[in-house]
Amino acid sequence: MQQTPNQITEAINILVPTQFSHEETGENFRIHSEIDILFILRGIMQTNSLITLYPNKASDFILTSIITINADDGEMIIDYGASDNQCEKALYSKELVFVTTQNRVKIEFVCNQIRKIKYEGRNVFVVNIPESLLRIQRRNHFRITTPIVKPLKCVIPIPGDDPSAKAEVALLDISCGGMAVIDQHPIINLDPGMVYSDCKIALPDIGSITVTIRVKNTFEITLRNGQNCMRAGCQFIELTASMEAMIQRYIIKQEQMRKGK
Numbered sequence: 001m002q003q004t005p006n007q008i009t010e011a012i013n014i015l016v017p018t019q020f021s022h023e024e025t026g027e028n029f030r031i032h033s034e035i036d037i038l039f040i041l042r043g044i045m046q047t048n049s050l051i052t053l054y055p056n057k058a059s060d061f062i063l064t065s066i067i068t069i070n071a072d073d074g075e076m077i078i079d080y081g082a083s084d085n086q087c088e089k090a091l092y093s094k095e096l097v098f099v100t101t102q103n104r105v106k107i108e109f110v111c112n113q114i115r116k117i118k119y120e121g122r123n124v125f126v127v128n129i130p131e132s133l134l135r136i137q138r139r140n141h142f143r144i145t146t147p148i149v150k151p152l153k154c155v156i157p158i159p160g161d162d163p164s165a166k167a168e169v170a171l172l173d174i175s176c177g178g179m180a181v182i183d184q185h186p187i188i189n190l191d192p193g194m195v196y197s198d199c200k201i202a203l204p205d206i207g208s209i210t211v212t213i214r215v216k217n218t219f220e221i222t223l224r225n226g227q228n229c230m231r232a233g234c235q236f237i238e239l240t241a242s243m244e245a246m247i248q249r250y251i252i253k254q255e256q257m258r259k260g261k
Contacts, residue, residue, distance in 0.1 A: 014061065015052050015099040017108060018136055029134045029241050036245040037109075037133055038071055043102050043252070045069060051078070051100040055086070055093035062086050067124060080116070080123040087125075091116060096127065102135075103142075103252070109133035135241055135248075143175035144251045154181060155200045156188055156213075171201070172231060174251070176244045183218060183230035190215050190232040203250040212237040 045066035053062040062081035069076040081087045096111045109130035146152045152171040167188035172180040183190045197212045213234040221231045
């Protein structure tokens with residue numbers, strides 16, 4: 001017997017497409033990098049996350065998940081829905097909206113190509129890999145401590161007449177919302193309220209990001225070697241979705257390395 005959307009919702013938390021306000025645009029959260037898109041989609045596949053599919057932005061939906069991804073062909077195979085009527089509707093849709101989560105972050109994307117095939121003896125859908133996706137995170141960001149032996153470094157341009165003047169500070173931790181650094185540089189001013197643009201952070205095996213930071217707070221800490229120094233907490237200002245995705249990839253990789261030890 002076919003379940004109605006209300007019946008399914010009682011058992012599963014159904015995700016719906018995000019409605020943005022006039023002050024907020026989806027472009028603030030949009031990722032266009034093919035590498036980042038594939039990374040996110042593979043993470044969704046590996047955790048077998050449930051995906052809500054809306055054919056033609058209709059209120060009816062299909063529950064599905066990613067079975068496999070073929071990056072060379074630009075396609076991915078997803079589960080067939082439970083309702084034949086809904087699946088037929090999807091096959092004739094020009095726009096398919098997918099909504100899911102990855103690491104408690106809401107993910108949305110649109111596909112415009114779909115077909116039905118047999119895979120391992122069962123019906124499945126084949127859809128195109130999206131050209132972009134939305135990664136929507138508005139709550140507190142997960143923060144990870146950076147390595148002690150080879151800490152991340154942030155290179156901060158120093159305002160003044162010399163455009164080549166830069167300060168390099170070591171990171172204590174990083175998240176998609178900001179970072180904490182050791183305030184030991186004699187030239188740079190990391191007092192609360194200070195803003196620095198074009199700051200560069202090299203994320204090993206991921207790439208370099210360029211960010212604008214605002215110093216939020218400073219206080220004294222004691223390092224493991226017994227040395228006292230100042231810690232400055234900095235906020236990323238208007239971080240792009242692609243930069244946020246790179247930080248997320250770095251955090252996930254660090255977590256996997258630590259769990260593997």
